[in-house]
Amino acid sequence: MNQKSGxxxxxxxxxxxxxxxxxxxxxxxxxxxxxxxxKAISYLESNNDIDTAILDIKMAGLNGLEVAKKINEINPDLxxxxxxxxxxxxxxxEIDNNHEPFEYVEKSSEPVRIIRSVKNAxxxxxxxxxxxxxxxxxxxxxxxxxxxxxMLDIFQTIEKIAKTDSKVMILGETGTGKELVARAVHxxxxxxxxxxxxxxxxxxxxxxxxxxxxxxxxxxxxGAIADRxxxxxxxxxxxxxxxxIGDLDxxxxxxxxxxxxxxxxxxxxxxxxxxxxxxVICATHKNLEHMVKDSQFREDLYYRxxxxxxxxxxxxxxxxxxxxxxxxxxxxHCLKNGYGLKVFNxxxxxxxxxxxxxxxxxxxxxxxxxxxxxxxxxYITEKDVSVALNIEQESNTAKDDISIHFKLKQYEKxxxxxxxxxxxxxxxxxxxxxxxxxxxxxxxxxxFNIELG
Numbered sequence: 001m002n003q004k005s006g007x008x009x010x011x012x013x014x015x016x017x018x019x020x021x022x023x024x025x026x027x028x029x030x031x032x033x034x035x036x037x038x039k040a041i042s043y044l045e046s047n048n049d050i051d052t053a054i055l056d057i058k059m060a061g062l063n064g065l066e067v068a069k070k071i072n073e074i075n076p077d078l079x080x081x082x083x084x085x086x087x088x089x090x091x092x093x094e095i096d097n098n099h100e101p102f103e104y105v106e107k108s109s110e111p112v113r114i115i116r117s118v119k120n121a122x123x124x125x126x127x128x129x130x131x132x133x134x135x136x137x138x139x140x141x142x143x144x145x146x147x148x149x150x151m152l153d154i155f156q157t158i159e160k161i162a163k164t165d166s167k168v169m170i171l172g173e174t175g176t177g178k179e180l181v182a183r184a185v186h187x188x189x190x191x192x193x194x195x196x197x198x199x200x201x202x203x204x205x206x207x208x209x210x211x212x213x214x215x216x217x218x219x220x221x222x223g224a225i226a227d228r229x230x231x232x233x234x235x236x237x238x239x240x241x242x243x244x245i246g247d248l249d250x251x252x253x254x255x256x257x258x259x260x261x262x263x264x265x266x267x268x269x270x271x272x273x274x275x276x277x278x279x280v281i282c283a284t285h286k287n288l289e290h291m292v293k294d295s296q297f298r299e300d301l302y303y304r305x306x307x308x309x310x311x312x313x314x315x316x317x318x319x320x321x322x323x324x325x326x327x328x329x330x331x332x333h334c335l336k337n338g339y340g341l342k343v344f345n346x347x348x349x350x351x352x353x354x355x356x357x358x359x360x361x362x363x364x365x366x367x368x369x370x371x372x373x374x375x376x377x378x379y380i381t382e383k384d385v386s387v388a389l390n391i392e393q394e395s396n397t398a399k400d401d402i403s404i405h406f407k408l409k410q411y412e413k414x415x416x417x418x419x420x421x422x423x424x425x426x427x428x429x430x431x432x433x434x435x436x437x438x439x440x441x442x443x444x445x446x447x448f449n450i451e452l453g
Contacts, residue, residue: 004030006051006122011040011067012083013059017107021054021083024111025118037062041070050078052102052121054114057084077128077422079121083107083114102429124424144180145328148318149421149450154181157310162188167307169245170283175362176312178283179243186239191279194238197231202244206251211268213256220269232265232276239279245305246286246297257301280305315357315364317449320414322353325361329368342372347382355389413448416441420450 007030012018015035022031032050034040038061044050053071057064068080079102102124103117144155161168162185170178179198186196199212207221215230231240242248248256259265260280264273282305291297315322326344334341344352357363371380371388385391415434423429427445431438444450 004028005119006030006126007032007049008118008122009040009044009050009053010034011037011054011059011064012056013061014056017056017085021114024115029118029122036060037064037067037070040067041074044071044074048075051125052079052081052118054081054083054118057082077125079103079125081105081114081117081121124422127424128422144177144184145325146318146321147324148321149417150313150318151321154310154312157308158184158188161185161308163190165279167279167305168281168310169288169306169308170281170310170312172283172285172312173314173360174285175360176314177361178285178312179241181310181312182239182241182243182281182283185281186241186279189239189279191238195235196239196241197235198241198243199231200243201246201248206249209248210252210255213252214259214265214267216268217270220267224269228267230265230267232259232278233274235278236276237278239281242280242282244284244286245282246284246288246291248297250296250298253298253301257298257304260301260304315360319353320417322364323349325364326352326368329365330372333369333372337373339372340378342375342378342380344371344380344385345382348380348385351382351385351389351391355391412444413450416444416448417450420445 005028008025010018010021010025010031010033012021013035018033018035022033025031029051032043034043037055037059040053040055041062053068055064055067059067062070064082064084068082071078071080081103083105085107102121105114105117144151146152146155158181168182168185170181172178182198183196186192199209201209211224211228211230213230213232215228215233216224218224218227259276263277264275266273288297288302292299292302326349330342330344333339352364352367359366367385367388371384374388375384416430419430419433420427422433427441428438431441434441
């Protein structure tokens, strides 16, 4: 028996139409059919297994528009395809403006249109569910929080590359969570039962970092009072994460390149050469391509390390994740320190959303902890957050206007991202959801630097 592609709900008070649609779709989908809106709503209130709903509009009792409204209250993500025999009474534009269905199909049209509409709706909804599950998985398995399009794309990349042995280069500003991503790749890989070693290349002397990478023998240099196991040897058959690789000095870069090319290491002071099997993941907040052009980073090493690139967005580019991150940090910090659970009011959350976060997620986490530690109340206000961020309470009209303009722009960007996510990055469909012209939407996507993926 063929695997069904999903489960659809069909609602029509005309038994002939109901049976015809069931016959049309039963080979490809599991079907649940009802001859009234009341029965359909009752089913959905206790079942969440439907991928798309096909609704007649003109029905006895609850009509299709009323059913759609109730479905949206139960599950706002569930796509609705209106299938009507009365296009004159229920205009497509009016329905689009007031109910935002996935599609509107006249019963007089060819069957291929309703088949195509349902197929697209099911595919879109299953993608939404997959991304939501991926977001939950990322949170539970490796502590990365986010539901924005940018982060969901990163979660998908992690799942794709983790099972390979490809080298990974993680790029992003300080505080964006590069180490968390490296740990996620390791923990989801076939090397997860082995060691993941971490070395921060920042602010270390060349001889010290060489010793940390490759190890040394006792007496091999002044201060070498005992043998030392290097990171490559320690992480053999596992993963080595080289954080801030852009700070590695040129001499050590050459020695690292040799290890990557040969898979062999040599301890300082030892004539013996040993083979190692290590997956290397590196990270940096610097622009390595510019460093290569300025002869500050070896070009051959850059291409050896580059492998698969993951670029983490700064927090200011995924502000829709701030409330989710804040809730996560509140719960963790309160539980860890034995506090009663504290609540940030909406104005406090708005202050967090408006702030630019130069220190990114790490700064947000530290701010939330600080506010909770300093507060004597269970309820956190905008004043508490403003004090922690050293933000003056502005009363100047011009500055207020700038703030309002900024908020509106951010809100507009968020709405566009949500519409694109809902329509699987279909610009025409997203424009219909947003009730705007597709050409204007394309300009907005470019202006806001939104990646469609």
